[in-house]
Amino acid sequence: MRIFLDVGAHYGESLDIALDPRWGFERIYSFEPSRACHRILRGFRDSRVVIVPAGLSNRAGEATLFGTGLLGASVYADKGQHARHLEAEVIALTRATDWLRANTSPADEIYLKLNCEGSECDVLDDLLDSGAIDRIRSVYVDFDVRKVPSQAHRQAFVEQRLHERATPFVTPGTLALPAGAPAVRAWLARVRPVERAAPGRWRYRLGLHRPPYLWASRAARGALPKPVYALAARRLGARSRQGPVR
Structure with a gap:
């Protein structure tokens, strides 16, 4: 099975890319792990998506x-943040090696994206220590630990x-x-051959899989000046997170 691991999904920015049928x-x-993001993530309409409500760690x-x-x-409390007022939440952590061995097989073709604000080194060290890193075909890592x-x-x-x-890996810098x-x-x-005749490509191009938040965000980005868009995106994101989390 060809698998994409989106570690640090946030609102589904990378998920939206991975859902493109051409990657297969x-x-x-x-x-x-943030409950505030789950409501938006659950708005993606695609049966291939599985939301794991936990942070990957060592x-x-x-x-x-x-x-x-x-x-x-x-x-990490000492990571720099742009917002003045930060909310904190107690989250669940899952050991990367344990999860990988329980949910994948050595025959799977796995691509790992890490953008988890400092925890990427915890994940990679754990996979390297256990040898489970050998199940990964390629890694994209943004070293926010810096x-x-x-x-x-x-x-x-x-x-x-x-x-x-x-281990094959890339960073934004190498790209x-x-x-x-x-x-x-x-x-x-x-790293992935493109499947140009993949089924579902028109549904993807029309954006029928996307939650309302992404539709609104893309429309605002194209129509508003950058400073105005940044303010609108923060308010829209906060509004989209409101409501009970199922």
Whole structure:
């Protein structure tokens, strides 16, 4: 089975890219511990999507997520945040190796995207220590750990370990692109043959799989000046998160 692991799903920015039928993913797991984001993620209409309401880490248990619901939310309190007022939430953690061994097989073709605001080194160290990293075909990692003063030193060590293990990985820097959806798309275009005749491509192009939040966000981005869009996106995101989480 061809699998996409979206670690740090937020509102589904990378999920929207992975759902493109041309990549041929048969199952997409979206890891997002923030309850504030679940309502939006559940708005994606595609049977391949499985939402995992936990953070991937090097241990199982609980942690405090600082800035829950924000794009830069992190389990590390010293990570820089743009917002002045941060909400915190106690979240569930799942050990990466345990989850991978329980939910995938060595025969699966797995692509791992990591954008988890400092926890990427925890995930990669755990997979490298256990050897489960060998199940991963390719890794896209945004080393947000560089924004965490207490953890920034780990990036160089983890990159060295990945090279020594011969694990294929890319970063936004190696792609010469800013982090985000365009970089994820460029990574997949580099490592995945495109299936041009894939079923469902017209449904995807029409955006019928997307939740209302993404429709509104894309329309606003095209119509509004950048500062106005940034303010509108924050308010729209907060409004979209309101309501009971199922």
